[in-house]
Amino acid sequence: MVFFRFYIFFILVLLIMAQGCASFGTYNPATGKKEFVAVSTRQEISMGATVHNRLKQRMTFSNDPVKLSRLEKIGQRVALVSDRQDYIYQFYLVEDETLNAFTTPGGNIYFNTGLMEKLENDDQVAFVIAHEIGHCAAKHVAKKYQAALGYDLIGSIILDQVSGGGYAKSLASLGSDVLMNLVFSAYSRKDEREADLLAVKYSYLAGYDPEEGVKTFIILKKHSKGTMVPHMLRSHPDLLERIENVEKEAKRVKLEYGKFSK
Numbered sequence: 001m002v003f004f005r006f007y008i009f010f011i012l013v014l015l016i017m018a019q020g021c022a023s024f025g026t027y028n029p030a031t032g033k034k035e036f037v038a039v040s041t042r043q044e045i046s047m048g049a050t051v052h053n054r055l056k057q058r059m060t061f062s063n064d065p066v067k068l069s070r071l072e073k074i075g076q077r078v079a080l081v082s083d084r085q086d087y088i089y090q091f092y093l094v095e096d097e098t099l100n101a102f103t104t105p106g107g108n109i110y111f112n113t114g115l116m117e118k119l120e121n122d123d124q125v126a127f128v129i130a131h132e133i134g135h136c137a138a139k140h141v142a143k144k145y146q147a148a149l150g151y152d153l154i155g156s157i158i159l160d161q162v163s164g165g166g167y168a169k170s171l172a173s174l175g176s177d178v179l180m181n182l183v184f185s186a187y188s189r190k191d192e193r194e195a196d197l198l199a200v201k202y203s204y205l206a207g208y209d210p211e212e213g214v215k216t217f218i219i220l221k222k223h224s225k226g227t228m229v230p231h232m233l234r235s236h237p238d239l240l241e242r243i244e245n246v247e248k249e250a251k252r253v254k255l256e257y258g259k260f261s262k
């Protein structure tokens with residue numbers, strides 16, 4: 001009983017600390033803000049591994065050496081300029097006709113063959129990868145997860161970190177179904193805008209033309225039918241607004257980081 005009371009007290013103290021942290025938090029260069037994210041990088045990597053095991057059961061990964069090396073080459077160039085470098089980005093090519101790409105916790109990026117076939121050049125592929133890496137750098141996946149879990153589990157996650165991973169069984173007990181639902185649930189409009197702006201910055205810094213992002217949106221729109229709406233267009237801000245934002249941001253980054261040279 002005494003232990004139980006102490007446990008509750010401990011959780012409350014941790015939650016108050018967590019709330020307190022939110023006001024100063026850790027500076028994230030991708031968002032330009034101080035933010036409190038309870039899910040640690042180690043936990044993200046562990047969640048990513050769970051999700052990857054599930055994806056392996058339901059998807060076929062391509063072994064085409066030419067396509068894979070193209071994805072890897074462009075992906076690593078973009079990953080190198082990402083604001084987030086505390087995990088290794090990994091790229092997987094999925095045999096799927098849907099024009100889609102998505103990211104899971106821990107820096108895993110999945111890119112469909114259907115999307116690669118429809119995009120016209122490396123700059124457009126780079127823009128899509130940079131959008132996904134933008135979600136990673138801004139910690140959108142971890143934040144989405146955190147928002148869905150509520151205080152109970154956040155308390156457990158913090159306990160898990162304090163105890164070095166042996167205390168709370170929060171992550172294991174959550175089950176991969178919850179994780180899978182979270183991975184495929186939509187980001188907020190704000191997060192999508194943020195990922196678009198980071199896509200412009202990262203693709204430019206990696207040596208690609210960010211203005212190809214505009215054409216990427218047009219291609220996605222043209223080839224999306226019915227329920228086969230790609231992640232990048234799902235519950236997103238208005239397409240024209242996104243195109244305008246990308247055009248404006250492309251001009252801004254060129255001024256800030258110097259003239260584009262390939």
Ligand SMILES: [Zn+2]
Nearest residue numbers: 192195231232
């Ligand atoms: Zn997105």
